[in-house]
Amino acid sequence: MTPLPMTVISGYLGAGKTTLINQLLAEDHGLKLMILVNDFGAINIDAELLASRDEDTIALTNGCVCCTMGADLFLALGDALDRFPRPDHLIVEASGVADPARIANAALAEPDMRYAGIVTVVDGPAFPALREDPLIGPQVAQQITRADLVWVSKQPSGEPLPEVGDLTAAPVLSNQSAITLLDLVAKDPPTSTTAPTPHAAHIAWSASGHIAATGHALRAALDARPKGLFRIKGFVTDSNAETWQVQVVGQQIDIRPCAAMAKPMLVGIGLAALVRQEEIDAWWATASGAIKV
Amino acid sequence: MSEIRVFEAKQILTMDPTVPEATHVAVRDGRILAVGDARCADEWGAVTHDTSLADTVLMPGLVEGHAHMMAGAIWDYVYCGYHDRIDPEGTLWDGLSSLEAVIDRLAKIEATLPEGAPLIGWGLDPIFLPGDRLGRVHLDTVSSTRPIAILFSNFHLMCVNSAALELAGYSQSTNVEGVVKGADGAPTGELQEMAAMFPIMRRLGIDFRALSQKESAIRSYAQVATRAGVTTVTDLFSQLEDEDLDVMLAVSGEDAFPLRIVPALAASGDPKALADRALALKARSTSKVRLGAVKLMTDGSIQGWTARVKWPGYVGGQPNGIWNMAPEQIKSTCAGLHAAGVQMHIHVNGDEASEVVIDALSDAMRSASWPDHGHVLQHGQMMDDAQFRRCAELGISVNLFANHLWYFGDQHVALTIGADRANRMDAVRAALDAGLTVGIHSDAPVTPMGPLFTAWCAVNRQTMSGKTLGEAQSITVPEALYAITLGAAQTLKLDDEIGSITVGKRADFAVLGANPLDTPPSALRDVPVLGTVFGGHPNLL
Numbered sequence: 001m002t003p004l005p006m007t008v009i010s011g012y013l014g015a016g017k018t019t020l021i022n023q024l025l026a027e028d029h030g031l032k033l034m035i036l037v038n039d040f041g042a043i044n045i046d047a048e049l050l051a052s053r054d055e056d057t058i059a060l061t062n063g064c065v066c067c068t069m070g071a072d073l074f075l076a077l078g079d080a081l082d083r084f085p086r087p088d089h090l091i092v093e094a095s096g097v098a099d100p101a102r103i104a105n106a107a108l109a110e111p112d113m114r115y116a117g118i119v120t121v122v123d124g125p126a127f128p129a130l131r132e133d134p135l136i137g138p139q140v141a142q143q144i145t146r147a148d149l150v151w152v153s154k155q156p157s158g159e160p161l162p163e164v165g166d167l168t169a170a171p172v173l174s175n176q177s178a179i180t181l182l183d184l185v186a187k188d189p190p191t192s193t194t195a196p197t198p199h200a201a202h203i204a205w206s207a208s209g210h211i212a213a214t215g216h217a218l219r220a221a222l223d224a225r226p227k228g229l230f231r232i233k234g235f236v237t238d239s240n241a242e243t244w245q246v247q248v249v250g251q252q253i254d255i256r257p258c259a260a261m262a263k264p265m266l267v268g269i270g271l272a273a274l275v276r277q278e279e280i281d282a283w284w285a286t287a288s289g290a291i292k293v
Numbered sequence: 294m295s296e297i298r299v300f301e302a303k304q305i306l307t308m309d310p311t312v313p314e315a316t317h318v319a320v321r322d323g324r325i326l327a328v329g330d331a332r333c334a335d336e337w338g339a340v341t342h343d344t345s346l347a348d349t350v351l352m353p354g355l356v357e358g359h360a361h362m363m364a365g366a367i368w369d370y371v372y373c374g375y376h377d378r379i380d381p382e383g384t385l386w387d388g389l390s391s392l393e394a395v396i397d398r399l400a401k402i403e404a405t406l407p408e409g410a411p412l413i414g415w416g417l418d419p420i421f422l423p424g425d426r427l428g429r430v431h432l433d434t435v436s437s438t439r440p441i442a443i444l445f446s447n448f449h450l451m452c453v454n455s456a457a458l459e460l461a462g463y464s465q466s467t468n469v470e471g472v473v474k475g476a477d478g479a480p481t482g483e484l485q486e487m488a489a490m491f492p493i494m495r496r497l498g499i500d501f502r503a504l505s506q507k508e509s510a511i512r513s514y515a516q517v518a519t520r521a522g523v524t525t526v527t528d529l530f531s532q533l534e535d536e537d538l539d540v541m542l543a544v545s546g547e548d549a550f551p552l553r554i555v556p557a558l559a560a561s562g563d564p565k566a567l568a569d570r571a572l573a574l575k576a577r578s579t580s581k582v583r584l585g586a587v588k589l590m591t592d593g594s595i596q597g598w599t600a601r602v603k604w605p606g607y608v609g610g611q612p613n614g615i616w617n618m619a620p621e622q623i624k625s626t627c628a629g630l631h632a633a634g635v636q637m638h639i640h641v642n643g644d645e646a647s648e649v650v651i652d653a654l655s656d657a658m659r660s661a662s663w664p665d666h667g668h669v670l671q672h673g674q675m676m677d678d679a680q681f682r683r684c685a686e687l688g689i690s691v692n693l694f695a696n697h698l699w700y701f702g703d704q705h706v707a708l709t710i711g712a713d714r715a716n717r718m719d720a721v722r723a724a725l726d727a728g729l730t731v732g733i734h735s736d737a738p739v740t741p742m743g744p745l746f747t748a749w750c751a752v753n754r755q756t757m758s759g760k761t762l763g764e765a766q767s768i769t770v771p772e773a774l775y776a777i778t779l780g781a782a783q784t785l786k787l788d789d790e791i792g793s794i795t796v797g798k799r800a801d802f803a804v805l806g807a808n809p810l811d812t813p814p815s816a817l818r819d820v821p822v823l824g825t826v827f828g829g830h831p832n833l834l
Contacts, residue, residue, distance in 0.1 A: 014618055039562035071532055074487050075502055078495055097619045101594075105488030108469045110495070135620045135649070136611070172747075181793065182323040257466055258563045 003114040005183045006090040006107040010100035010143045011121030012130060017093055020121055024091060025049070025064055031186055032063035034087035036076050036093055039068055049094035073103060081112050085279050089116065089186040097139055099224030101146045108254060117124040117185040117249040119145035124155040124174065124251035127162040130160075132272060144168050148250020149184065149230070151176075167228050170250055171274055176201075184250060189269035203270045205229060205280050209286065211236045213263040222246070222253050228275025229283075232268035295339040297321045298829060301331065305351045305806050307794035308778050312406070318351065320800040323828035328794055345682035345831060347682055349550025349823055350808045353793050354801030355744040356781035358692045359638075359671055360555075360732035362505040362528040365513025367415055367738050369504070371402050373415030375760060376700075378741055382515035383834060392422055394737050399443075411497040412436065414443035416453070420704075427452045427477075430539070441692045442493050445599065448501075448737075451490050452482045461492035506537040511544045515552040519832050521742045522822040523802030524553060525782070525791055529638055529671065530588045531556040537657075538584075545581040551827035553581045553801070557638050571635045583787065586636045588671075589626060590617040592646035595674060595709050596701050597778025600643030604676065608711040614643060624653040631657035636786060637668045638692075644675035651683050658687060669784045672736075672742025674718050681720070681727035690784045692732035693719040695751040696740040702756035716763030721751045725772060732775070732781035743834060744781075745809065746775035749818035772815050800829040 008153065021035055022044050037043060043058065043066060049154075051059040058066040065087070069076035073092070082091050090113075094100045100118045107113040120143045131137050144150060144167040150159055152174035161172055173180065181203060189258045190204050211234075225232070225248075232248040235258060245258040246266060270280065298320050305315040305328070314329050319334030327333040334340050365381055372378055372386045379385050389395045395417065403412050403801040412435070419426050430440045432454035440457035444450075448826050449782045458464070463472055463480050472487030475481045484490045493499070504510055505528070518526045531750050533556060540597035544550060558571050567587060575585030593599020598607055599614040606613060618626065629653065630637055641647040647670055653667055670676070674697060676684075684691060697705075698719055705715040717723070724731045733751050735742045751773045754762045761767075768776075782792030790799050806821030 013622060039566065041563045062524060070534075071530075071561050072502055074491050075493070077491065077502075081495075096622065097616050099615075102486060102488055104484075105470050106491045109461070109463075109467075109472065109489050135645075139619075159517060169494070219659065239305045257464075260460070 001086060001112070003112055004086055004090050004094050005114040005116035005186065006077075006092060006104065007116040008092050008094055008104045008118045009121060010094040010098065010118055010146070010268070011096070011137070012123070013096035013141065014126070015096075015123045019153060020151060020178060020181075021066075021091070021093060024182070025060060025066060027178050028062070029179050029182050031075075031088045033065075033180060033186075033284045034080055034083070035064070035066045035091045035093070036069040036073075036080065037066060039094045040066075050104075050210050074106065077106060078237060081110075083105055087218055089182075091214040097136070099139075099142060100145065100191060100233040108252070114247060115249055115252050115254055117252070118146050119149045119151050119181065119185070120144050121153055122162060122164070122255050124152045124159070126154075126161050126226055132174075146192045146220045148252060149173065149181070151279075171227060171271055173271075184269060187234060189231055189267040191265070191267050195203045196266070201272055203275060203280070205268040205270065205277075205284075206266065207284055208263070208265040211266060211291075217291045218246070218255060219253055222248055224287065225283050226270070226275045226279045228273075229268050229270040231269040232266055235262035236264050236266070295322050296805070297326060297334050297337055298343050299322055299331065299334055299340045300343050300351070300826070301347045301619060302349055302351045303347065305326065305794060306808065306810065307826040308353050309793040309795045311795075316795075318794055318800070318802075320829035325794060325796050325800050346804060346826070350805040351794070351826070352522070352803045352805060352809070353778045354827065355522045355777050355803045356732070356743055356785070356792060357518065357521070357526045357737070357744060357782035357783050358732040358736060359417065359529055359694075359708055360526055360737040360742055361512055362514050363501065364737035365515070365517050365741055366507065366510035368503040368513060370444070371412065372416050373398065374446055375418050376741075377624050378416070379725045381513040381520070383520060387414060390428060391419065392424060393812035395422070396431055396435060399432070399441070403435050403439065405442075405726065406439070409739050411440040411442065411457070412794070413441075413499060414649070416446050416589055417443050418446040418767070425806070426481075426483070427476035429454050429458060429480065432482060437547040440497055442497055444499075449487075449597070450483065450485050451493065453484060453493055453716050454482060457493055458482065458496065460496045463492075467738065468794060470591070473814070498741065502532065505531070506534075506540065507590065508540055508544055508757075511541055511690050514554075515550060517742055518552050519825050520822060520834060521744060522805065523742065523744060523826055524551065524801035524803070524825050524827050525785070525787065526548065526552060526554060526742075527785070528556040529649060530559045530590065533558050534583070538577065542577070542579060542582055547578065549566040549791055550581065551830070551832045553583065553791070555583045555586070555787070558584075560587050560589045560626055562707065564626045565633075567626070568630050568633035569636050583785070586638055587630055589623065589639045590638055591639060591641055591650060592616060592643050595642050596704055598618060600675075601645040601649075602643040602710065603645045603648065603817045606711055608724060609708060620649050620653075623649055627653040628657040628660065629665060631666060631668070632681060634663060636666060639668065640671050642672045644677065647673055647676050647680055651689070653688060654687055655683070657780070664688065667786045669732075671734075673724075675714060676724070677717065678723050678727065681724050681729060685727045685729055690730035690732070691724050692734050692753075692781070692784050693720060693721055695719050695733040695735060695747050696735050698754050698762050699752050700740050702762045703758045703760065705826065706760075706762070717766060718762065719751070720763075721767040721768050721772075721776065723770060725729070730780060730783040732784040733776045734781070743818075744777035745820050745822065746818045748777050748809075751776065752814045752817060770809060773817070774809060800826060800834060802826040804831070804833065814822060
């Protein structure tokens with residue numbers, strides 16, 4: 001079975017996690033999402049989208065489902081994995097004080113799952129004071145440190161984004177459609193053969209032919225990529241002709257052995273606002289040289 | 294007319310100042326009808342004399358005010374801990390003081406398991422084992438084919454063998470936080486925190502919820518309690534799903550089930566919805582399952598450096614701990630539940646956590662009056678005189694973690710908060726002097742359930758190395774006996790029914806082999822527990 005990709009939505013109380021989740025449930029993205037939330041309190045479903053609802057589950061006519069997770073998150077993850085048919089993508093709302101990496105690591109550890117990013121939602125106007133709070137500031141800052149993508153909510157237009165550069169190198173987005181988010185974390189990057197014209201906000205990239213590398217060199221090469229190239233997936237082969245699967249999401253680079261043979265190829269998607277095609281090409285020109293075996 | 298049964302005992306410690314000691318107690322309809330001598334109930338009609346307990350000493354059934362249901366069913370797994378421990382069936386499992394002893398025990402059990410079944414252990418604490426840290430290489434000598442997983446005593450870590458690593462797909466190329474690797478780049482077998490343990494738990498069927506909810510877990514819990522002389526026990530932090538509650542009500546409803554359970558609902562989410570749920574649960578209470586309270590988790594643990602502590606912090610310079618609920622969430626939850634009339638048991642280990650909670654309760658009380666709220670600070674390990682005084686003013690009770698003094702006291706001096714604050718940890722003396730309602734507890738299965746042991750800890754304040762930790766905070770034996778009976782009952786708002794041998798209360802007794810008041814304080818933990826009487830029915834071990 002295809003591994004279930006999991007994205008964790010983190011952020012302090014009132015940051016706007018539920019608003020983002022409401023968008024994910026309502027927008028027309030074509031994915032069957034399963035979303036685990038702490039409670040249904042502020043989950044808001046349009047009547048025409050609602051298929052059924054009970055104490056723990058809201059089913060939508062677009063195939064998405066939203067469930068409460070109770071106090072045992074890992075039990076809920078197990079239930080999600082046992083669900084048939086498996087959803088296309090799992091989204092977990094972390095509690096307001098949770099360290100999202102402690103949840104997202106499960107997707108790296110579990111062979112039946114795939115890591116699909118930590119998105120930390122930040123209330124733009126409230127953040128500067130929150131960060132200085134002696135009781136909770138360090139935990140809020142840590143959520144940003146762990147992020148693959150920072151999603152600024154409630155940002156008044158024209159105001160500068162909150163300064164988080166000292167906490168993370170992750171891209172900072174604000175006031176975007178949730179579809180942008182799913183294009184980055186949930187959907188496969190378009191390959192050269194299937195690619196429609198990329199969304200104007202996105203930039204696509206692919207490399208094929210002889211990509212033979214593994215281990216530290218490959219990891220270092222991927223780590224050095226322009227940060228606007230958010231996601232990369234594909235296969236490479238090593239000097240023993242073994243195949244390795246590559247999954248890059250934000251700060252997370254996962255390279256693991258792959259039993260099946262696959263044609264070496266990498267595809268990626270980035271944010272046009274943060275990176276230009278020439279920068280990616282320049283990076284790959286250097287990197288691909290460095291990792292050749 | 295129901296039968297009147299008059300139990301004779303060598304001595305009866307009633308914990309009731311009107312008749313502090315007696316030799317006979319009369320029971321009718323499961324309740325205490327009279328206390329005194331052989332003729333104490335004659336005025337009520339014909340009596341049956343029962344001499345089956347004549348050689349024993351009776352106390353009010355002991356009350357464990359902070360424990361978890363898992364303390365029973367965890368014995369489905371093999372005990373691998375350092376301290377001697379008795380299982381629910383009464384078998385003594387020797388503490389294991391070396392790696393070889395751990396491997397030896399596992400090998401013996403392994404030989405008895407059916408093919409295909411995993412071998413799962415619990416209670417390992419490497420801090421006490423000299424030499425190498427347990428790893429897959431050691432466990433592989435037990436079996437190279439059967440998956441093996443050994444949970445550590447804190448339940449945050451485990452160690453597995455190569456067969457289990459393979460099941461989870463962990464190898465040299467795994468690059469996951471919490472999958473510990475050795476100098477050779479291969480996983481050592483140690484897995485840290487839930488994310489790394491998750492693939493193993495899923496594949497070996499280790500399910501913490503089932504350990505707390507299934508029928509056998511409830512029955513084991515009653516056995517653990519009876520062995521400790523406990524007739525009323527808490528299950529603090531329970532999910533209380535409807536189907537789980539149905540099971541608990543059915544099992545506990547059996548006449549022969551000798552235990553009263555006080556579960557507290559795990560707090561999460563919106564305070565209004567939480568309060569509604571707690572009140573709905575309260576309406577389902579029976580005489581043996583008492584629902585309606587809520588448990589809040591605020592900070593972590595001191596020995597894990599995750600408790601929120603005030604200045605000067607941890608002696609090793611570790612960063613301050615973590616909040617499991619944000620302070621503003623603690624405030625809104627306290628306010629919401631207090632206003633709705635829901636009693637709260639609030640986990641606070643570090644002194645910053647207890648301070649935030651006292652502030653939150655003080656605010657809650659300013660906006661809604663409920664004088665007999667009965668809120669309890671649980672653990673309260675670093676609370677000082679000033680915090681106790683504020684609790685007294687606000688009517689807050691405390692349930693202090695006396696067992697920590699013995700189990701972790703030395704570590705607290707050396708590694709966590711240093712001697713000055715360790716000497717006033719779990720300050721039962723100060724809490725009593727402030728006039729508070731005080732319970733003391735085991736937090737089983739974190740430490741073994743045994744209120745007489747817990748009382749011994751509060752009296753002697755001795756650590757495992759034999760040091761006395763802050764003699765000034767010691768209490769007397771009678772005070773300690775109060776804390777494991779009436780005091781604990783008061784924290785559960787059940788002192789009108791249990792906690793002393795008083796006419797009208799339930800006929801719940803601890804059956805002991807000696808009188809704790811005639812025992813040297815240093816030997817209090819050795820007073821034999823022979824069983825309990827629950828609702829007038831003896832359950833001897």
